[in-house]
Amino acid sequence: MKPTKGIDKKSTSQPAKTAGHYAFSILVIGITVLICIPLSSNQGYHVVSYLLLSVVSLLATFMGIGPVFVASALSALVWNYFFIPPNYTFHIDKAEDILMFGLFFIIAMLNGIFTTRVRRQEQLALERENRTHTLFQLTRNLSKASGTNEVLNVANAEIETHFGITPYFILQNGMNKLIINPEKKDSTFLTEKQHSIAEWSFTHLQKAGAFTQNFTADENTYIPLPGAKITPGVLVYKAKEQFSGNKKTFWDTCITLIANALEREFLEEQAQKARFLDESDRLYKTLFNSISHELRIPVATIMGASDTLLNSNNSADTQAALCSEIFTASIRLNRVIENLLNMSRLESGRISARPNWHEINDLFNKVTEDLQNELKPFNVITSISENMPLVKIDFGLMEQILYNLIFNATQYAPVTSDITLSAEHVNNFLVLKVSDNGPGFPEDALPCVFNKFYRGTINKTGGLGLGLSIVKGFVEAQKGIITVKNRETGGAVFTLTVPSEKPDIEHFEINEP
Incomplete structure (x- = not known):
């Protein structure tokens, strides 16, 4: 210092x-x-x-x-x-x-x-x-400060301005052990012996160094910062004279305010860590239980059907039915794996949109073809605005988005009801809507629909609760937004809006999906 x-x-x-x-x-x-x-x-x-x-x-x-x-x-x-x-x-x-x-x-x-x-x-x-x-x-400045670093910045500025000294704060690590403040560039000025004095002051809650009764030979002054419940750390500074009278009272009051602010932020950070650990533990248990359930059912189906095929003399119709069960179970198993892989890509930040020119009809046809078995009991309605231009989108991401939205609708909408897909181009934005006639969502659950592991109260086939979260991630990867609301006539409608410029008529290239 x-x-x-x-x-x-x-x-x-x-x-x-x-x-x-x-x-x-x-x-x-x-x-x-x-x-x-x-x-x-x-x-x-x-x-x-x-x-x-x-x-x-x-x-x-x-x-x-x-x-x-x-x-x-x-x-x-x-x-x-x-x-x-x-x-x-x-x-x-x-x-x-x-x-x-x-x-x-x-x-x-x-x-x-x-x-x-x-x-x-x-x-x-x-x-x-x-x-x-x-x-x-x-x-006021300390109360407005958010985070330990902002509190330290306010404290440093006030102390340097009003007392003419350069403060140095050494904070604890949550286990009553002092650590070097990584934000302080000149933190190496303390020797090993001086760090020991700071530790002594922190442990014994007593002042040390110059102008005190402990370790008086040291040129620095060490002041513990006790709060109401914990001691966030120690303040170290060097001064030529001891504060006295009104200035000492002013100094002590400032240090108390700073100590309380640091304690507040420290306790808040500890509470956030505890909440994060609790949330991580809850998500881990939810994911583990969901994966166990979602993997066990298709695997058991495949094993049972395969065993029957291998060890029994079955008719052609029975063999076809067993093969169909194996195929359906494998699709379900593949869907679980795809969702886990997509969520992993989103969490790692490896999703990046690669837009190119495509026709909306191609997108709708591809998704409905992939879901033809699930859509058989429903009446699928497509509505595309007149003079719909080519749209510049990431076909793969949009396909996965619509797949998850439509599949979600098939799980909740009543059989023979309508599932509607619509598309329009408004002011360089592509607007897609997927609506159904199902039960919709509880009003208090609408803000949570796109959260990871959210599952509706009425669930026919289980699921990990990742589909809609992946949808939101893929939409945001294209700098778009997605919303959901309940329809007045029943069911829910998902509206996604993504940027999509109009093509240059004189020069554009159509890409096959």
């Missing part, structure tokens, strides 16, 4: 400032005497005393007691020497002049002292007001 520049300047400039006040007071009295010399012959020496008293009173309004005392004594002596008869001697003939001289000195002194005290009280009141304002600003 570098030596504190603010304190050095203050300590070196104070004597020069005081000497200047003494010189100024002497100069003012000298100038006043020169002005009064021609006046005394016409107005008398008593008028001179009034002028000198006025000057001393004026000096007392902006100078300390020392310069005022010098000005009072000097003005009394000068008045005696130059103006009280006999002139140019310190001898006074008249008793009333002796009394006047004594009263002059006393009045000048008392006037200067009282005026100085009043000014000092005003200065103290102003300092208290400034410190109260500073504490208010510090409290």
Whole structure:
């Protein structure tokens, strides 16, 4: 840590400032005497005393007691020497002049002292007001700070501004062990011994180093930062002098506010970690249970059907039915694996859109063909706006999006009901809608529909609860948005909007899906 520049300047400039006040007071009295010399012959020496008293009173309004005392004594002596008869001697003939001289000195002194005290009280009141304002600003800035680093930035700025020292905070790691603050670039200035002193101060909750009773040989000062429940860390700083009086009270109050703010952020971070661990544990259990269930059923189906085929003499119809069961189970198993792989790609950030020109009809036909078995019990309606241009989309991502949305509709919509697909192009955006006549979603569940592992209350075939989460991820990978709402006539409608510019009629290339 570098030596504190603010304190050095203050300590070196104070004597020069005081000497200047003494010189100024002497100069003012000298100038006043020169002005009064021609006046005394016409107005008398008593008028001179009034002028000198006025000057001393004026000096007392902006100078300390020392310069005022010098000005009072000097003005009394000068008045005696130059103006009280006999002139140019310190001898006074008249008793009333002796009394006047004594009263002059006393009045000048008392006037200067009282005026100085009043000014000092005003200065103290102003300092208290400034410190109260500073504490208010510090409290507000600390309350607005979000995160430990922001709190440290506020604390560093306030301490450097108001105390002229460079602070260094060493925080604990959550296990009552101090660690180096990684945000502090010059954190290596502490030696191993000084780190031990900081550890001692943290463990024993006592101040150490300079201006304390512990480890007094060290040049730094170490202050623990105890909060209401924990001690976030230790403050280390280097100063040339010890704080005292009102400044020490101000310092202690600032440190308490900073310690409380650090404790608040520390406890919040600990709570967030605990919530994250709980959420991770919950998601792990949910994923494990869902995967176990979703994998066990198709695997058991495949094993059972295969065993029957191998070990029994079955008719052609029975063999065809068993093969169909194996095929259906393998599709379900493949869907589980695809969802897990897609979610893994989304979590790793490896999804990037590769848009190209395609026809919406091709997209709808491809998805409905892949889901032809699931869509057999339903009436599929497609609606594409007139003059629909070619759209620039990532065909693979859009295919997976529609696949998941339509498959989700088949799981909840009643048999023989309508499943509607619509498309339109509005202001360089492709707008697709998938709607059904199912039960829809509970109103309080609408914000959670796209969350991972969310599963509806009415679930016919289980599922991992990843399909709609993958849909949202794929839409956002294309810089689009997706929303869901319940239809007034029953069911739900998913609306996805993705950027898609219109093609240049003179030069474009159609890509086969």
